[in-house]
Amino acid sequence: MHPRRSLSTLQSTMVLSVVVILAACGPGGATGPTAGAATQLPTQAAATEIPPDEVTGSLHVLDWTGYDAEWAWQDFKNTYKNVTVTFDFGDSDADQYGKMKGGSQADIFHPYTGWLQFYVDEGLVAEIDTTKLKNWDKVPDSFKAIGQINGKQYFVPWDWGFTSILYRTDKITTPVDSWGILFDAKYKGHLSMWDDGPAAVTVSSYVHSYDETNITADQLASIKAEWTAQAPLNKAYWVAETDLDQLMASGEVWAAYAWQGAYATLNGGGTPVAYANPKEGRNSWVGVYGIRKDSSNYDLALRFLDSKLGTLTGQNLVTNYFYGVANGDVMSGIADPAQAAAYTNTTTGATPELLKQTFSVDDPSILQKTNFTPNLTAQQRDDWTAMWTEVKASQ
Amino acid sequence: MTASVDQASRTKGAAPERRGGSDPRRGSFWFLLGPPAIVLGLFLIVPVLLMIAVSFRADLSGELLAPFTPTLKQFQQAFAGAGYWRVLGISALTAFGVAAIATVTAYPIAYFLAFRAGKRAALYLILLLVPFWTSYLLRVMAWKLMLGEQGVVNSVLIGTGLIDDPLDALLYNRSAVVVTLIYVWIPFAALPILAGLGRIDVRLHDAAADLYGSPLQQFLRVTLPLSLPGVVAAFFMVFIPTVGEYVTPLLVGGTGGTMYGNLIQDFFTRAANWPLGSALSIIMLTVTLGLVIVALRIVDPRRLLERG
Numbered sequence: 001m002h003p004r005r006s007l008s009t010l011q012s013t014m015v016l017s018v019v020v021i022l023a024a025c026g027p028g029g030a031t032g033p034t035a036g037a038a039t040q041l042p043t044q045a046a047a048t049e050i051p052p053d054e055v056t057g058s059l060h061v062l063d064w065t066g067y068d069a070e071w072a073w074q075d076f077k078n079t080y081k082n083v084t085v086t087f088d089f090g091d092s093d094a095d096q097y098g099k100m101k102g103g104s105q106a107d108i109f110h111p112y113t114g115w116l117q118f119y120v121d122e123g124l125v126a127e128i129d130t131t132k133l134k135n136w137d138k139v140p141d142s143f144k145a146i147g148q149i150n151g152k153q154y155f156v157p158w159d160w161g162f163t164s165i166l167y168r169t170d171k172i173t174t175p176v177d178s179w180g181i182l183f184d185a186k187y188k189g190h191l192s193m194w195d196d197g198p199a200a201v202t203v204s205s206y207v208h209s210y211d212e213t214n215i216t217a218d219q220l221a222s223i224k225a226e227w228t229a230q231a232p233l234n235k236a237y238w239v240a241e242t243d244l245d246q247l248m249a250s251g252e253v254w255a256a257y258a259w260q261g262a263y264a265t266l267n268g269g270g271t272p273v274a275y276a277n278p279k280e281g282r283n284s285w286v287g288v289y290g291i292r293k294d295s296s297n298y299d300l301a302l303r304f305l306d307s308k309l310g311t312l313t314g315q316n317l318v319t320n321y322f323y324g325v326a327n328g329d330v331m332s333g334i335a336d337p338a339q340a341a342a343y344t345n346t347t348t349g350a351t352p353e354l355l356k357q358t359f360s361v362d363d364p365s366i367l368q369k370t371n372f373t374p375n376l377t378a379q380q381r382d383d384w385t386a387m388w389t390e391v392k393a394s395q
Numbered sequence: 396m397t398a399s400v401d402q403a404s405r406t407k408g409a410a411p412e413r414r415g416g417s418d419p420r421r422g423s424f425w426f427l428l429g430p431p432a433i434v435l436g437l438f439l440i441v442p443v444l445l446m447i448a449v450s451f452r453a454d455l456s457g458e459l460l461a462p463f464t465p466t467l468k469q470f471q472q473a474f475a476g477a478g479y480w481r482v483l484g485i486s487a488l489t490a491f492g493v494a495a496i497a498t499v500t501a502y503p504i505a506y507f508l509a510f511r512a513g514k515r516a517a518l519y520l521i522l523l524l525v526p527f528w529t530s531y532l533l534r535v536m537a538w539k540l541m542l543g544e545q546g547v548v549n550s551v552l553i554g555t556g557l558i559d560d561p562l563d564a565l566l567y568n569r570s571a572v573v574v575t576l577i578y579v580w581i582p583f584a585a586l587p588i589l590a591g592l593g594r595i596d597v598r599l600h601d602a603a604a605d606l607y608g609s610p611l612q613q614f615l616r617v618t619l620p621l622s623l624p625g626v627v628a629a630f631f632m633v634f635i636p637t638v639g640e641y642v643t644p645l646l647v648g649g650t651g652g653t654m655y656g657n658l659i660q661d662f663f664t665r666a667a668n669w670p671l672g673s674a675l676s677i678i679m680l681t682v683t684l685g686l687v688i689v690a691l692r693i694v695d696p697r698r699l700l701e702r703g
Contacts, residue, residue, distance in 0.1 A: 094665045
């Protein structure tokens, strides 16, 4: 009755091997870092000496999906025709940091406010020689300051935007004036928070007037309790901005923590939405570019960053993603009727009027009340993200 | 004639001497085992060892490959978080449910392919595998479209007048995760069962019929027991990866659908806290292996087959 007994033994062995392999292949396998590159000092040749057409070489950029599109580096593309640019991607700040920490050979990387300190502390970023940036004068001092750590310019600011409450005006008819709406049980099942620990700490800090840069253990405990109670009020947490766009457009979510890109996208798409001016102030974030400490392409990388601040690239960012750009001239151009064509994009629905609303050009008091995202220490990052994971684990 | 016999016996006699040296079978053994061993060593064993090493780090600062003072800090934090254990339990239960339902559902499909499909078996097998031609992500996204408030299910229910307002409890919860995972795994689960059924000597069915076994008896006492090793393989093929699943809960699970894999993923990709993420991974790996060993003790496929 056991015609193929030997096979059954083999099969149960195979089951066990599959078991072991599959279990070990689960998520979270650490990848080995590649060997550190030989240290090479940045070359000191002035960036202006060689005509752009004769500049050759290749650049490796670690960026966010979408920013590899040519429009996002159009000035460089148009000027340096003989340089090859390759991109790879990190899908969160932690992911980018992990890649750089793990030995990525990218020449340029793109972190956001809150995550800059670690790159300096861990010696991953080179100082920026701003004398070689022709567009540097167009960057307002407040933006320059964001890229300075320990008194030195390590980063070039590029994209920026607001964070606030985005809400459906057909579902919520009274104007939203506080971040507190995220905790309002009246809207249970119709709210959406961004899936992010530091963001949760930020919102709680605004609501309770905590000092965001100095959260005590007790405050963190009450923040955790607050978000644990808030969790069931969400339809879902959103991870990527496109998730949020869908949730709001379908009417499933009525109010959410949101970047202004989502506001503009939904508004441009005809969804009745408004972007709140909370009494606690909006939040603002800034994206910056850094050059890897040991990059052998330091000069070329500087040229790339200088081109990133170029007019055409900046206008493209504004009209494609509705994000602001660190080039002040590009931002003031929005209100200039003579440049209206440059600020119109039929694909995304961008018009000078929509952009004025998006960036609150006509109401400077909004920007004055805005809170900029402070830098985290490694301890804060670990504590705040663990707090958030525990909130999610409690559901 | 004599000479050839002599030669044969001499060759036979010489065989033991050759065993230790240049047995061609031994050469092909290493030739066949070598490449997978190298791949597994480099891309499985080394990363797992690195993960174990990282889990004993206090934090991520400093050179990754530089020596460090080992600490149990991460494991203490992982063990202290009651929520982590809760989610691990939920994930294991979810995986058990998904694996059980997917296996039971896949069985008739495999049975049909093995015994009833006849000449068209190959065609049906291809049709079964067609979903794998599209990306996993797309298949999960499709469920979002089906279960959403303005999704297919709600539209049908409203259209037929069964409900007036869309059901909002279809998507973004644990049941959505379970439904999606079952759907995703059924074709996978059918394959080992099909392999198990294919091994069965069809003459056994005739023998059972000769002994006046009814079709039900034939199935219960011959086919099912003989196919159990395949069923067990199918169950674990679904169970093990599902414990650590994170993509599906991320897309359709909503706030309350978090699984253990999501916690681990968070520590790697959203928190940059590899040490704690590694500790959680090792805990999951150990618990999963433990569960599988216990389960295989209880349902030893070999004994199942002997009993049949």
